[in-house]
Amino acid sequence: MFMFEKAVTGSRRYWLWIGALAIVIGLGLACYLRQLQVGLMITGLSRDVTWGLYIAQFTFLVGVAASAVMVVLPYYLHDCKAFGPLTILGEFLAIAAVIMCMLFIFVDMGQPARVLNVMLYPTPHSMMFWDMVSLSGYLVLNATIARVTLRAEREGVKPPHWIKPVILLSIPWAVSIHTVTAFLYSGLPGRSLWLTAILAPRFLASAFASGPSLLILLCLLLRRISRFSVGREAIQKLSIIVTYAMVISVFFVLMEFFTAFYSRIPEHTESLRYMFFGLDGHTGLAPWMWVSMILAAASLVLLIVPRYRHNEKFLVVACGMVFLSLWIDKGIGLIVAAFVPSPLGAVTDYTPSLPEALIVLAIWAIGALILTVLYKIALSVREEPLRSAAPPVQVEVHA
Amino acid sequence: MTISRQAFLRLTGLAYLGAVARKAIGAITGPRWAMAVDVAKCRTQQNCTKCIVACHEAHNVPSIPDRRHEVRWVWREPFEHAFPGQVDEYSSLRGAPAMLLCNHCENPPCVQVCPTQATWKREDGIVAMDWHRCIGCRYCMAACPYGSRSFNWMDPQPYVHNPNPEFPMRTKGVVEKCTFCSERLSVGRPPACVEACPEKALVFGNLADPHSPLRQLLAARQHVRRRPELGTGPDVFYLT
Structure with missing residues (x-):
């Protein structure tokens, strides 16, 4: 197996964390079994708002998965040495995120037993078919790359030559997964919130802000709880990527506002009005969206001013804000609001039900579990003495 | 041999x-099947639900009281809801009933997005469905600009009060919608809603035949279609 022996030995704290995740997963599983039994009526979804938290989490996490490219690209194309120890963490994050994406699609299905129909009747005119192709391809690519490079690192040898083209392929592939995910939405004639050519660029920009900001948080966490430390330079370089991506992401959102509200075409303004101000007295989403906006603005202040960005205490806060702001934007607002108003003008609020929320939480916990195990393997490989006499490959061990 | x-x-x-x-x-x-709805005739019977009842009984459509989980094949909406932006405040059509059903579009977005071809366009124009292939992803519902598709959020069986053994019952977790009564057309009968309408307000016919009563009606009377600007090509016409 893939060095899994390293994940079954750990401190008491490690096992406590694994146990906590297992409890959350167990709760969600129980809810899912209930959903399997009685149907999706146990969620907060309705005939007007047919997609909710599940599909929104999927959308957000495709972004997190795609963002691995933001460490892989500088390292392999620009020879940015500081990202050396980071690439494996980015690839493992991508693996965890893609698996979560697949699980979120799966729990959203009304007839999960028929999931193989997507492969039995391949349908190239459906974007969902291409999403399946690109996501599973991305999973295979990242799993292969991570496995081969980590093994080489353990043996203290150079990775085989054939892995280079695979890594290079993973770069455009990462862009493709989020582009195809945007195409799921932006090609539908009746949903004007999504019917915008800027949706794919916007998805990519927000992905390259939220993913690397999560990676920064993870790196700083690893520094606290393990002896593994990513250098300050890598963190600072990543924070610059987050800054640019966040600026572009916010800029794109403002573009949407201008087009809708200056043209004043009702169809284009209604969903945005529902998001930020409410329609017909339904203001459920508005507080969330304003929190997202305020967090975005505040994070930009902390990121753009070098003094704050260079201070890791502020940087942690900024990254948390970026992540939360974009999670609200993509993981709630953007998906739900496109269904309001309905094609018949009905304004239906959507509030996730408790079982639905627990299922969502469980899938996040599964993601955290996968990530924990994979990071544990990566850190164990780096902390153990090398098997051969070759010098370590760009590993900094924190004193 | x-x-x-x-x-x-x-x-x-x-x-x-x-x-x-x-x-x-x-x-x-x-043939290319299509329907015309005579709004004036429909209007004379403000509280009539005969077409809805006939359709829903013929096809085992559940009567679910919770509006959020409702399943419907044909239903009634005020005209301004069915034609947003097309009915101004001075129009006599305000409040007129619009009988809504699947438009059996010429370029159906639902067919384009379905990842398993569980819904497809037949040669006779009907947008058909295979309820045994549908995986319940509800992508077609996001794609339909008319709200014509319903999802079975739960097992429909307890909500079907007079089951029709001639027609299949759906299961939870699949999408369904009007089929233009393809099962009746195949034995030469008109759709159930058309047959049930006492005012003959629903006219079903063949668009491909220039001499069909439907084509003559469309040539003689002003009519509108829902959201024609989207290019879906709805085959349900509203005579105004």
Whole structure:
């Protein structure tokens, strides 16, 4: 197996964390079994708002998965040495995120037993078919790359030559997964919130802000709880990527506002009005969206001013804000609001039900579990003495 | 029986050509089903639900009281809801009933997005569904700009009060919608809603035949379609 022996030995704290995740997963599983039994009526979804938290989490996490490219690209194309120890963490994050994406699609299905129909009747005119192709391809690519490079690192040898083209392929592939995910939405004639050519660029920009900001948080966490430390330079370089991506992401959102509200075409303004101000007295989403906006603005202040960005205490806060702001934007607002108003003008609020929320939480916990195990393997490989006499490959061990 | 390889290949080729030719001829000469709704006639019976009842009974459509989980094949909306932006505040059509159903679009977005071809466009224009193939992803519901599709959020069976054994019952977790009564058309009967309407406000017919009553009605009367600007090509017309 893939060095899994390293994940079954750990401190008491490690096992406590694994146990906590297992409890959350167990709760969600129980809810899912209930959903399997009685149907999706146990969620907060309705005939007007047919997609909710599940599909929104999927959308957000495709972004997190795609963002691995933001460490892989500088390292392999620009020879940015500081990202050396980071690439494996980015690839493992991508693996965890893609698996979560697949699980979120799966729990959203009304007839999960028929999931193989997507492969039995391949349908190239459906974007969902291409999403399946690109996501599973991305999973295979990242799993292969991570496995081969980590093994080489353990043996203290150079990775085989054939892995280079695979890594290079993973770069455009990462862009493709989020582009195809945007195409799921932006090609539908009746949903004007999504019917915008800027949706794919916007998805990519927000992905390259939220993913690397999560990676920064993870790196700083690893520094606290393990002896593994990513250098300050890598963190600072990543924070610059987050800054640019966040600026572009916010800029794109403002573009949407201008087009809708200056043209004043009702169809284009209604969903945005529902998001930020409410329609017909339904203001459920508005507080969330304003929190997202305020967090975005505040994070930009902390990121753009070098003094704050260079201070890791502020940087942690900024990254948390970026992540939360974009999670609200993509993981709630953007998906739900496109269904309001309905094609018949009905304004239906959507509030996730408790079982639905627990299922969502469980899938996040599964993601955290996968990530924990994979990071544990990566850190164990780096902390153990090398098997051969070759010098370590760009590993900094924190004193 | 023995058959030479050459003869087998020849027969296979001929059969294939025959099938293609049949399909081509069918597409040219076959019917293209469509419907016209006479709003004025419908309006004379403000509280009539005969077409809805007939359809929903014929097709085992559950009567679910919770509006959020409702399943409907044909239903009534105020005209301004069905035609947003097209009915101004001075229009006499305000508040007029619009009977809504699947538009059986010429370019159906639901068919385009379905990842399993569980919904498809037939040669006679009907947008059909296979409820045994549907995976319940509800992508078609996001794609339909008319809100014509319903999802079974729960097992529909307890909500079907007079089950019709002639027609399949759906299961939880699949999408459904109006089928233009393809099961009745195949035995030469008009759709259930058309038959049930006492005012003859629903006119069903063949768009491909220029002499059909439907075509003559469309030539003579002003009519509108829902959201024609989207290019979906709805085949349900509203005579105003």
